[in-house]
Amino acid sequence: MPEGARKIRVSCIVNGAAVTCEAYPMARLLDVLREELKLTGTKEGCGEGECGACAIEMDGALVNSCLVPALQAEGAKIRTIEGVACGGALHAVQQAFVAYGGAQCGICTPGMIMAAVNLLARYPQPNDAQIRAGLSGNLCRCTGYMKIFESVVAAVRDAETRA
Amino acid sequence: METRVIGKSVPRKEGREKVTGSARYVDDLSFPGMLYGVTVRSPAARGKIRAIHFADDIPWHELIVVTARDIPGKNCIALLIEDQPCLAAEFVNHPEEPVVLLAHHDRYLLEEARRAVRIEIEPLPAVFSIEDSLARKEIIWGQDNIFKSFYVEKGDVECAWAGAALVVEGSYETGAQEQLYIEPQGMIAQVSEAEGVTVWGSLQCPHYVHKALMILFGLPRERIRVVQTETGGGFGGKEEYPSMIAAHASLLARKSGRPVKIIYDRAEDMVATTKRHPSRTRHRTAVTRDGKLLAMDIDFTVDGGAYETLSPVVLSRGTIHAAGPYACANVRICSRAVATNAPPHGAFRGFGAPQTVFALERHLDRVAEAVGIAPEELRRRNFIREGQTLAVGQVVKEKVDMNGLMERAFELSGYYAKRKKFAAENSAARGTIHKGIGFASFLHGAGFTGSGEEYLASEVAMEAKADGTVHILAGSTEMGQGTNTIFAQIAAEALRLDCEQIRIVQPDTAYVPNSGPTVASRTAMIVGKLVETAAVRLLATLHDSGFLHDGYSAGDFTRACSSYVSRHGALKSFVKYEHPHDLHWDDQKYSGDAYGAYAWAVYVAEVSVDTRTAEVRVENFVAVQEVGKVINPVLAAGQIEGGVAQGIGFALYENVVWQEGRMVNAQMTNYVMPTSVDLPVIRVYFEEIPYGRGPAGAKGIGELPLDGTAPAIANAIAFATGVDVRQIPITAETLLEMMESAHA
Numbered sequence: 001m002p003e004g005a006r007k008i009r010v011s012c013i014v015n016g017a018a019v020t021c022e023a024y025p026m027a028r029l030l031d032v033l034r035e036e037l038k039l040t041g042t043k044e045g046c047g048e049g050e051c052g053a054c055a056i057e058m059d060g061a062l063v064n065s066c067l068v069p070a071l072q073a074e075g076a077k078i079r080t081i082e083g084v085a086c087g088g089a090l091h092a093v094q095q096a097f098v099a100y101g102g103a104q105c106g107i108c109t110p111g112m113i114m115a116a117v118n119l120l121a122r123y124p125q126p127n128d129a130q131i132r133a134g135l136s137g138n139l140c141r142c143t144g145y146m147k148i149f150e151s152v153v154a155a156v157r158d159a160e161t162r163a
Numbered sequence: 164m165e166t167r168v169i170g171k172s173v174p175r176k177e178g179r180e181k182v183t184g185s186a187r188y189v190d191d192l193s194f195p196g197m198l199y200g201v202t203v204r205s206p207a208a209r210g211k212i213r214a215i216h217f218a219d220d221i222p223w224h225e226l227i228v229v230t231a232r233d234i235p236g237k238n239c240i241a242l243l244i245e246d247q248p249c250l251a252a253e254f255v256n257h258p259e260e261p262v263v264l265l266a267h268h269d270r271y272l273l274e275e276a277r278r279a280v281r282i283e284i285e286p287l288p289a290v291f292s293i294e295d296s297l298a299r300k301e302i303i304w305g306q307d308n309i310f311k312s313f314y315v316e317k318g319d320v321e322c323a324w325a326g327a328a329l330v331v332e333g334s335y336e337t338g339a340q341e342q343l344y345i346e347p348q349g350m351i352a353q354v355s356e357a358e359g360v361t362v363w364g365s366l367q368c369p370h371y372v373h374k375a376l377m378i379l380f381g382l383p384r385e386r387i388r389v390v391q392t393e394t395g396g397g398f399g400g401k402e403e404y405p406s407m408i409a410a411h412a413s414l415l416a417r418k419s420g421r422p423v424k425i426i427y428d429r430a431e432d433m434v435a436t437t438k439r440h441p442s443r444t445r446h447r448t449a450v451t452r453d454g455k456l457l458a459m460d461i462d463f464t465v466d467g468g469a470y471e472t473l474s475p476v477v478l479s480r481g482t483i484h485a486a487g488p489y490a491c492a493n494v495r496i497c498s499r500a501v502a503t504n505a506p507p508h509g510a511f512r513g514f515g516a517p518q519t520v521f522a523l524e525r526h527l528d529r530v531a532e533a534v535g536i537a538p539e540e541l542r543r544r545n546f547i548r549e550g551q552t553l554a555v556g557q558v559v560k561e562k563v564d565m566n567g568l569m570e571r572a573f574e575l576s577g578y579y580a581k582r583k584k585f586a587a588e589n590s591a592a593r594g595t596i597h598k599g600i601g602f603a604s605f606l607h608g609a610g611f612t613g614s615g616e617e618y619l620a621s622e623v624a625m626e627a628k629a630d631g632t633v634h635i636l637a638g639s640t641e642m643g644q645g646t647n648t649i650f651a652q653i654a655a656e657a658l659r660l661d662c663e664q665i666r667i668v669q670p671d672t673a674y675v676p677n678s679g680p681t682v683a684s685r686t687a688m689i690v691g692k693l694v695e696t697a698a699v700r701l702l703a704t705l706h707d708s709g710f711l712h713d714g715y716s717a718g719d720f721t722r723a724c725s726s727y728v729s730r731h732g733a734l735k736s737f738v739k740y741e742h743p744h745d746l747h748w749d750d751q752k753y754s755g756d757a758y759g760a761y762a763w764a765v766y767v768a769e770v771s772v773d774t775r776t777a778e779v780r781v782e783n784f785v786a787v788q789e790v791g792k793v794i795n796p797v798l799a800a801g802q803i804e805g806g807v808a809q810g811i812g813f814a815l816y817e818n819v820v821w822q823e824g825r826m827v828n829a830q831m832t833n834y835v836m837p838t839s840v841d842l843p844v845i846r847v848y849f850e851e852i853p854y855g856r857g858p859a860g861a862k863g864i865g866e867l868p869l870d871g872t873a874p875a876i877a878n879a880i881a882f883a884t885g886v887d888v889r890q891i892p893i894t895a896e897t898l899l900e901m902m903e904s905a906h907a
Contacts, residue, residue: 034191039184040184040187040190040191041183041184041185042184043188043190043345043346043395044190044347045345045346045347045429045831046429046830046831047428047429048429048830048831048832050830050831050832051345051831053345080184081183081184082183082184082185084183085183090179090182090183094182094183097178097181097182098174098175098178098179098182099174100797101172101175101797101798101800101801102182103175103178103181103182104175104396104643104644104645104801104805105344105345105346105394105395105396105397105642105643106177106180106181106182106186106393106395106643107188107344107345107346107395107396108345108395109181109182109184110182110184113182131839132839132840133839133840135839136838136839136840138839139345139831139836139838140345140805140839141342141343141344141345141396141398141805141808141809141836142396142643142644142801142805143801143804143805143808144801144804144805144806144807144808144809144837144842144845145804145808145839145842146800146801146804146842146844146845147797147800147801147804148839149839
């Protein structure tokens with residue numbers, strides 16, 4: 001950190017729990033999550049907001065945590081991949097990613113699942129174009145996205161079947 | 164053959180960890196007292212290191228500084244040969260070549276320190292193109308700038324020209340391509356007197372790293388340990404370069420006495436690590452009036468960059484695939500890998516074949532046009548059949564029906580109707596959107612080339628525990644392609660168990676045997692067969708011991724294991740690869756049975772081109788392939804879809820911009836890979852003809868989709884625009900230029 005930079009206290013809600021930590025104001029939220037809070041499920045792919053591997057939800061919006069300064073997290077409600085499953089039970093999107101081949105190497109998967117979960121919150125019945133657009137900020141080099149689209153469609157369908 | 168688990172889409176073995184974020188990649192690991200390491204790199208393409216300057220305003224006494232002088236063994240990253248230094252000592256031969264290493268616990272200070280090191284270089288003339296290297300403008304490697312050359316000859320090409328109705332020539336080029344795994348490269352090392360050198364990292368080939376570290380440290384086998392952490396994609400990019408990072412982290416760990424982590428950021432990963440070899444292929448083809456190939460004269464050159472690394476092997480695969488799945492009596496292939504002052508190019512899925520297949524399939528469309536027949540008709544008249552001989556002299560003993568694959572691909576894509584429709588619409592030319600449809604037909608050999616598997620002599624071990632779980636021990640790595648899952652399926656099938664009862668031991672050179680590198684579409688077919696054999700032997704041991712009888716249940720199996728282990732201590736089996744006696748390869752003549760088996764495929768691409776903006780969209784894609792028995796349909800289709808997506812990037816978007824040997828667009832912002840809105844629906848179909856020597860009949864598929872995608876797209880663009888596409892990537896800028904000069 002540049003000389004003179006002082007750490008600040010940041011208080012926020014992460015995955016339902018209130019947390020307070022010390023961080024440089026311009027530290028990347030990604031690093032605060034991974035290093036201070038040991039939530040390593042959020043990944044770094046590019047560090048410049050292109051790949052979406054570090055995507056999290058902040059006050060309900062999907063953001064790239066590599067582009068969010070720590071000070072901006074003050075008072076925010078944050079959800080990371082660790083907060084998607086409920087206890088031991090996988091979210092419908094997570095289940096579908098396992099069942100339909102949505103995850104290969106797995107490095108884009110946490111961000112991709114955050115994007116899919118966020119998409120379904122906005123569009124519970126997304127059409128093909130909405131799925132593609134909703135995931136377009138998340139790069140995957142393994143799947144060619146086909147199995148990811150199928151997983152999202154299956155998550156919607158399976159959630160309906162269960163309802 | 165009735166199967167229980169093979170052919171079923173069993174969920175990915177490590178899927179739950181991956182979807183919950185609990186899978187541990189190298190950057191997720193942290194050790195007490197750990198330092199971070201960074202690399203200071205050459206600012207110049209070629210020159211003599213005059214001095215290394217350390218600026219005043221950094222507390223250098225707090226930093227660990229490593230140069231070539233700190234290397235205890237040999238200063239090289241040992242691969243095929245030992246020409247690449249671990250740290251440049253006197254000379255640098257490419258931009259971004261590692262010269263100095265730094266470590267500190269504070270990453271911010273470390274970054275400032277990295278910028279405060281200045282490497283003073285007396286420049287030497289450098290070479291940046293295949294042409295200049297071949298012209299020996301400067302000799303920058305060996306005697307002649309040539310890493311390796313091959314000469315393949317079948318029949319007599321020279322006698323064929325005179326009798327030909329037509330001779331068609333063409334030169335084709337492919338660009339560098341970045342693997343762009345989403346997890347950047349990284350390693351953690353720990354070095355101590357007691358334990359020797361241990362590294363954990365993102366890698367494809369633990370035993371490559373192991374060998375490189377033995378030579379770098381001058382230590383025996385048992386003093387080096389390499390552990391693969393969860394690996395976020397490789398595609399070849401983590402075949403050879405991880406040895407470099409492991410070496411650097413280990414040197415810093417040795418000097419500091421602390422664990423050291425090196426994680427490349429994206430820009431460093433793109434600018435410093437390997438890429439697909441840029442290439443140039445020249446074709447001269449003699450053909451009869453009715454489109455029968457009389458002679459194929461092929462000249463293939465790849466740019467290997469500054470050190471040899473894997474270029475000879477990439478060249479080899481490209482050479483062998485250069486004449487495609489065609490029967491031609493007279494073929495000559497001359498090829499060479501040349502040195503330039505760019506960072507070494509390296510392994511990337513397809514490994515030379517995508518380059519030569521692009522050239523051939525684009526060229527054959529031009530040959531068909533010259534003859535005046537449809538491109539499919541030219542292929543049909545020349546497709547190889549069982550019993551015929553490939554360019555390298557291999558008699559095809561597999562059942563092969565390229566024509567059948569082609570017709571199926573055409574039917575599924577509506578090829579004939581669309582070709583007619585698009586031709587009519589394009590010539591009517593209302594609006595600016597032109598449409599095209601094109602295809603490529605190709606083959607891809609699985610496993611190491613020629614005698615390669617014999618030399619590798621891969622080994623796999625299996626152990627059944629008293630609780631009935633069966634552990635597979637192999638150096639083969641999971642990097643997303645499905646090794647864990649298919650190994651479990653193969654073992655479960657052979658043992659008549661469920662996949663849950665099978666465990667995959669984390670690749671760790673201290674515990675697993677060397678099953679060879681995870682490359683060359685060899686893991687399912689070659690190593691998978693060893694897994695199957697190990698399971699069969701394990702079962703035989705249990706049967707022979709009298710603890711297990713026919714018609715056993717999973718419970719019976721567990722009780723038998725428990726009894727066996729309590730009586731004999733352990734239940735293990737161990738298998739070593741045995742090369743089939745009827746596969747012969749002559750390394751001198753470069754002829755014979757190049758591969759145990761080939762996958763065969765026909766891909767069809769449909770594109771639209773906006774003739775005003777030159778923007779190309781792939782609208783539809785059909786991939787039909789014969790790959791032997793499919794072990795896991797979801798995983799296999801995922802391999803093809805992902806490979807096609809990379810192939811679309813290779814064809815259209817992924818343009819490495821070079822400036823004096825350095826990639827200048829080393830960001831995801833300006834090096835563009837396909838996103839979810841760029842790709843068409845990719846439809847994948849498998850034909851399954853079981854291969855006798857593969858596990859349950861499987862062949863290799865990993866690299867296949869990279870070969871045929873780009874030429875299918877290029878042919879479709881040529882059809883849509885009338886532009887004679889000769890090089891990829893076909894970016895909007897290059898296509899616009901080509902369209903303008905075609906109409907000028």
